[in-house]
Amino acid sequence: MSSPADAQTGTTTEGAPAKLAPKDYRGRLKPVWCPGCGNYGVLNALVQALSDLEIDPDNLALISGIGCSSRLPGFVQGYGFHGVHGRALPVAIGAKLGNPRLTVLVVGGDGDGLSIGAGHFPHAARRNIDITYMMLDNRIYGLTKGQTSPTTPAGFGTKSSPRGVVESPMNPAGLALCYGATFVARGYSAHMPQLRSLIVEAIRHPGFSLLQVLSPCVTFGKGSGYDFFNERVQPLPEDYPADDPAQALVHSIDLQTIRTGVLYRGKKPEFVEVMRGIGGARGRELDDTAPAIDTEALVRRFS
Ligand code: SF4
Numbered sequence: 001m002s003s004p005a006d007a008q009t010g011t012t013t014e015g016a017p018a019k020l021a022p023k024d025y026r027g028r029l030k031p032v033w034c035p036g037c038g039n040y041g042v043l044n045a046l047v048q049a050l051s052d053l054e055i056d057p058d059n060l061a062l063i064s065g066i067g068c069s070s071r072l073p074g075f076v077q078g079y080g081f082h083g084v085h086g087r088a089l090p091v092a093i094g095a096k097l098g099n100p101r102l103t104v105l106v107v108g109g110d111g112d113g114l115s116i117g118a119g120h121f122p123h124a125a126r127r128n129i130d131i132t133y134m135m136l137d138n139r140i141y142g143l144t145k146g147q148t149s150p151t152t153p154a155g156f157g158t159k160s161s162p163r164g165v166v167e168s169p170m171n172p173a174g175l176a177l178c179y180g181a182t183f184v185a186r187g188y189s190a191h192m193p194q195l196r197s198l199i200v201e202a203i204r205h206p207g208f209s210l211l212q213v214l215s216p217c218v219t220f221g222k223g224s225g226y227d228f229f230n231e232r233v234q235p236l237p238e239d240y241p242a243d244d245p246a247q248a249l250v251h252s253i254d255l256q257t258i259r260t261g262v263l264y265r266g267k268k269p270e271f272v273e274v275m276r277g278i279g280g281a282r283g284r285e286l287d288d289t290a291p292a293i294d295t296e297a298l299v300r301r302f303s
Pocket residue numbers: 032033034036037038039068069138142143216217218219220221
């Protein structure tokens with residue numbers, strides 16, 4: 001678990017907090033990913049987006065599961081929780097319910113989110129709680145050295161499927177649409193300006209946001225590296241409306257042209273707001289005027 005205690009939150013001459021630069025959102029730990037890993041592009045886009053949104057690191061929680069991409073919270077200035085394989089979403093939902101003022105980001109890979117954690121994804125989406133789920137999709141299990149993951153394309157050879165994968169790959173963006181997510185987008189780690197703006201939009205969206213990020217594994221994902229994506233990735237057309245889930249589904253399942261951008265943006269009551277409306281003890285607990293949770297006492301209690 002990391003905390004933002006050393007965030008460089010200076011002040012302007014007028015006393016207002018100074019806007020933090022992208023570099024100020026970098027954690028003290030240096031990334032340990034392989035040179036060329038797509039996750040570097042995601043980290044760069046993320047710190048730029050956090051700066052664009054002027055998010056206070058003291059109000060930022062990054063929750064992850066297990067895997068190469070799940071190391072990301074350690075490299076960002078904010079509260080981080082590197083959890084159990086596949087369980088990032090329930091931890092993140094708990095954090096948001098505990099303190100609705102937090103900006104809660106969930107980071108994990110395709111294996112973490114679609115295999116071990118697959119049961120949590122639909123329920124987080126249909127609940128429409130205001131968290132942002134960045135699924136870094138490298139189409140392989142990278143940390144455990146190259147086994148087939150739920151998004152490995154059929155026919156690709158991997159360490160666990162040396163004669164080629166037989167099953168059809170899962171489609172995170174298409175699943176999110178079917179699960180009722182109100183914001184579904186796809187980005188590519190090598191297209192950082194677009195990814196930066198997608199992260200900004202996903203965080204701003206008042207509800208559950210799924211951002212699938214194509215993030216090549218240069219060490220084990222040879223069949224779906226930068227060359228593979230560079231040939232196929234294209235942004236959605238400029239006049240694409242993004243308000244029709246049926247059109248979004250058609251684009252999400254196209255395997256020849258892999259579309260990036262906001263596939264769908266919809267409206268539905270947000271979970272915490274609904275709970276507040278229901279009232280009672282739970283509703284009061286979710287009141288913004290309630291005193292903030294003493295996170296340091298919590299850390300002391302569980303450490
Ligand atoms: Fe990135 Fe793959 Fe290396 Fe993991 S094994 S750090 S996903 S390149």
